[in-house]
Amino acid sequence: ALTPGVERTITVIATETGKSPKTYTIYVTRLGTQATPTFNPPAGAVAFGTEVTISSAGADNIYYTTDGTTPTTSSTVYTVPVTINAEITLKALAVKAGWGDSDIGIAEYTQAASADLTSIVLSGSPTGFTFAPGTYTYSGVTVANGVASITVTPTGAGTITVEGTAVASGTASDPIALTPGVERTITVIATETGKSPKTYTIYVTRLGTQATPTFNPPAGAVAFGTEVTISSAGADNIYYTTDGTTPTTSSTVYTVP
Structure with missing residues (x-):
């Protein structure tokens, strides 16, 4: 029996009566399996337009598919790099005369994301x-x-x-x-x-305009001594005058009625 890829020593001896033997030694290797195809760049996220090379040292031919199906010797023959323009599963089979067909090489490609802004x-x-x-x-x-x-x-x-x-x-x-x-x-x-x-x-x-201040009680006739509150929802400060002049941020700050 022969094991793929392992050299076997076979010995043949011929002997005539009374004579020294003749020994024949034969080293036999059953050829192994062709190397599984590899992909460069390897599977993963890439920029669309990237070209992928497929290799298997010593192969006579490499056959591949891009639709996820298992390649055979009837599939497309690899001759030039495969351009990735969509998310695909690339599979490849390598063959060499006298050798066992390779295992199927598989590489899944997706679109890489642009770098974050800095x-x-x-x-x-x-x-x-x-x-x-x-x-x-x-x-x-x-x-x-x-x-x-x-x-x-x-x-x-x-x-x-x-x-x-x-x-x-x-x-x-x-x-x-x-x-x-x-x-x-x-x-x-x-x-x-x-x-x-x-x-x-x-x-x-x-931000919008601060709400116009309102007065309570509102303008009108009131009893002297009435306290008037001034409000403007959310205001940091309210400034006021009592002499009819226009208030500014230099005017009196409202704190109590």
């Missing part, structure tokens, strides 16, 4: 915004009422767009107008060639 900077001194490369949604970002527009400065690889317009890495976008009290959604997308995009969504609100 920075996004917003103008207008926003509150509630701190960039982190792996964070893609930013809610509750606010700017002061006096900030009528902001710019976005993204930094990273590939093609970057802000609100659909291409922006060079490290360069500010065009001004994005903000309406007081209205949340604005800003979208930043980074895409490297052949890779899936990374999308960052920033929700920004320009």
